[in-house]
Amino acid sequence: MKTKLVLLVWSVMIISCSQKGLNEQEFQEQNQRSDSLSLQLNSPELKAVNKELVEDPNNAELYNKRAKVYLSLKQQQEALNDAKLAIKIDSTVAGYYLTMVDAYFMMNNTRSAKETLLAMERKFPDNEVAFLKLGELYYLVKQYQEAINYINKSLRIDESQARAYHLKGNVYLEIGDTGKATSSFQTAIEQDNAYVDAYYDLGRLYGLKKNPLALDYYANVLKINPSHEQTLYARAKFFQDLGKFDDAIREYKSATTRISNCDQCYYNLGAIYLEVKKDYRPALEAFSKAIELNPNYLEAYFARGFTYSRMNDVPSARADYNMCLKLQPNYELAIEGLNNLN
Secondary structure, X not given: OHHHHHHHHHHHHHHHOOOOOOOHHHHHHHHHHHHHHHHHHOOHHHHHHHHHHHHOOOOHHHHHHHHHHHHHOOOHHHHHHHHHHHHHHOOOOHHHXXXXXXXXXXXXXXXXXXXXXXXXXXXXXXXXXXXXXXXHHHHHOOOHHHHHHHHHHHHHHOOOOHHHHHHHHHHHHHOOOHHHHHHHHHHHHHHOOOOHHHHHHHHHHHHHOOOOHHHHHHHHHHHHOOOOHHHHHHHHHHHHHHOOHHHHHHHHHHHHHHOOOOHHHHHXXXXXXXXXXXXXXXXXXXXXXXXXXXXXXXXXXXXHHHHHHHOOXXXXXXXXXXXXXXXXXXXXXXXHHHHHHO
């Protein structure tokens, strides 16, 4: 209770101050760290904003700008420090608090993110972004009704937010209401017809039902982003699930040329060659490629061992089964495979 009270008091204090400058020591300490990091990270963006701050050291917007650069460089603590400095200079700008919240999210500090957003709710009651971020936070901690409540608050302020409908769709997916999830994703697309994630999620939903509409939604994703890796894989998997194995092979082969390190693509290719085509040589090649990409791929070792056993290559099969047991002692399928070799 004491910790919660301290956080709440801090939130009230940070919101109550406004239009204060930084003292020389604060500026020098922060600027020296930033100059050092700009060299260490080799970031021209960071170097440029540092130069601006030397010329205008009490510009709150510049600290917020640098905080966002830090976030892009995954320097969350430095981003948080700069966001706090921006707020110290001018506590009337909601965007500075939102930058701080983004830093907390990246640090997995959901408690501080929540406290800051709740303080914003009092200070900026018409800020739809704060409400949406609260909805996202409650979604992440699986408090789904609270998530829906805050998303709806955000939409009452601005009903055109595609991201809000997409987030609501994900909440409905989590609670198993695929009908409302589908409707929410479709509304997201109505608000923004280039919203890739909504097209992809609709493809996934229809794909689970083995409905060919999935391919239409995947096609829309690839029109917008031809390199969307999840969709390239999902298209191939959809054909595999439908039993259209030649199409699946074509799509997996295409995907492997466009997705970096798609071990799952090669594993699925191997499974089709092994179980459907009974073509063991390409199956071996596919499983071996999956293992090359992921040396701890337990299932790929087993599948390759099983393929070797089908080819009567007992030493190679035994080696792969034994590798399975190194990765997972008492792996039953490998034990059974070894017993069948004797």
